Amino acid sequence: MSGKRVIALLGRPDAPTDAVEEYCRYLGEALMAEDFELVIERVAWPESGWTRAASALRRRARGWREEWVLVQYTALAWSARGFPLRLPQVLKILKAAGARVGVVFHDVEPFSGKRVIDQLRRGAQLYAMRKALRLSDAAVFTVPMEKISWNKRRPGKGCFIPVGANLPTSGEAGSRKSILTSGTLSVAVFGITGGESGRKEIENIVEAVRFAASRVGNLRLIVLGRNAQSAEAELSKRFRNSAVELHVLGVLSAEDVARSLSDSDVLLFVRGHISTRRGSAIAGIACGLPVVAFEGPETAAPITEAGLALFSPQRKGDLGAVLVRVLEDEHYRTSLAQRSWLAQRQYFSWQAIAARYAEFMRGEK
Numbered sequence: 001m002s003g004k005r006v007i008a009l010l011g012r013p014d015a016p017t018d019a020v021e022e023y024c025r026y027l028g029e030a031l032m033a034e035d036f037e038l039v040i041e042r043v044a045w046p047e048s049g050w051t052r053a054a055s056a057l058r059r060r061a062r063g064w065r066e067e068w069v070l071v072q073y074t075a076l077a078w079s080a081r082g083f084p085l086r087l088p089q090v091l092k093i094l095k096a097a098g099a100r101v102g103v104v105f106h107d108v109e110p111f112s113g114k115r116v117i118d119q120l121r122r123g124a125q126l127y128a129m130r131k132a133l134r135l136s137d138a139a140v141f142t143v144p145m146e147k148i149s150w151n152k153r154r155p156g157k158g159c160f161i162p163v164g165a166n167l168p169t170s171g172e173a174g175s176r177k178s179i180l181t182s183g184t185l186s187v188a189v190f191g192i193t194g195g196e197s198g199r200k201e202i203e204n205i206v207e208a209v210r211f212a213a214s215r216v217g218n219l220r221l222i223v224l225g226r227n228a229q230s231a232e233a234e235l236s237k238r239f240r241n242s243a244v245e246l247h248v249l250g251v252l253s254a255e256d257v258a259r260s261l262s263d264s265d266v267l268l269f270v271r272g273h274i275s276t277r278r279g280s281a282i283a284g285i286a287c288g289l290p291v292v293a294f295e296g297p298e299t300a301a302p303i304t305e306a307g308l309a310l311f312s313p314q315r316k317g318d319l320g321a322v323l324v325r326v327l328e329d330e331h332y333r334t335s336l337a338q339r340s341w342l343a344q345r346q347y348f349s350w351q352a353i354a355a356r357y358a359e360f361m362r363g364e365k
Helices: 020-036 045-064 087-096 117-134 171-178 196-218 229-238 252-264 278-288 320-326 328-350 351-365
Strands: 004-010 036-044 070-074 098-103 138-141 158-160 185-188 217-226 244-250 266-268 293-294 306-313
Touching: 004 020, 020 036, 020 070, 020 351, 036 351, 045 087, 070 087, 070 117, 087 098, 087 117, 098 117, 138 351, 185 196, 185 252, 185 278, 196 217, 196 244, 196 266, 196 320, 217 229, 217 252, 229 244, 244 266, 252 278, 266 278, 266 320, 278 293, 278 328, 293 320, 306 320, 320 328, 320 351, 328 351
Parallel strands: 004 036, 004 070, 070 098, 098 138, 138 158, 185 217, 185 266, 217 244, 266 293, 293 306
Antiparallel strands: none
């Protein structure tokens, strides 16, 4: 391959799918058009321990002098329990080798929680993120920098680049949404959070979809992605004897995810507030869907230019009411779909994202 080499450096892989690795693969494909070759490397600390992993990194980093190394940050990638205190050591090794270090903050805020252990974890994450920002030559934030609570002193060092959908999408997916079709309408849910948060999400999904079915008639609910199958029993029980046709698909290939979303009419997103780092929400945008979601601290342009139908979590029944409006009003639904497609093309396509990366990597001296 030709092009200037860039290293994407990852920590511990996630399971059952690794969204950060997929992000790097799609970014690498798009960067080829910008004359960059992205190579994925990992610091294998879970397998070999930190001492051996650091030694191996020193050896490899000798060949990365003057090259960009984009360190992918999530707290759990650099610590099994979310205490990423080894991350600064990784960056110091890269700097000592003469690499140009960029940090991509996929986690832009520390974890929440009220327990003592949560407070300690939050302190460790803030320390690691601030130290990483100081040590890096450049930083990429996946939400607008003015929305980040802890980065007020160095606003000029970072740049904002939204995430893209880890999907093989094309213009056809979005353009099909402008064609009105008859038949059963489909509501898609892409991913459910585990634990207590997931139970609340299931409650919200069931209440809203049952209400919508009572107003618009038969509905098809398609649930796919993480924790979909673990939620299947509860969803099946709650939709029994209803006008909802339930399809639980689980974790699918990227191609099948794109196909399932493109065949749907609306994406229902209740996994927290919508923002430019929510890949599962952006997947709906990439497939030309209206997205029913709620606003939060990170909600800002350009996500607000997509086809969002926002509901208020504080207003009882508002999620169902907003979903009904999208499903009942074909012209409104089509206009939202068109907005999603335009936003995808302008902001969230991998070509647009790669161009932003290329701009800052070429601009550094």
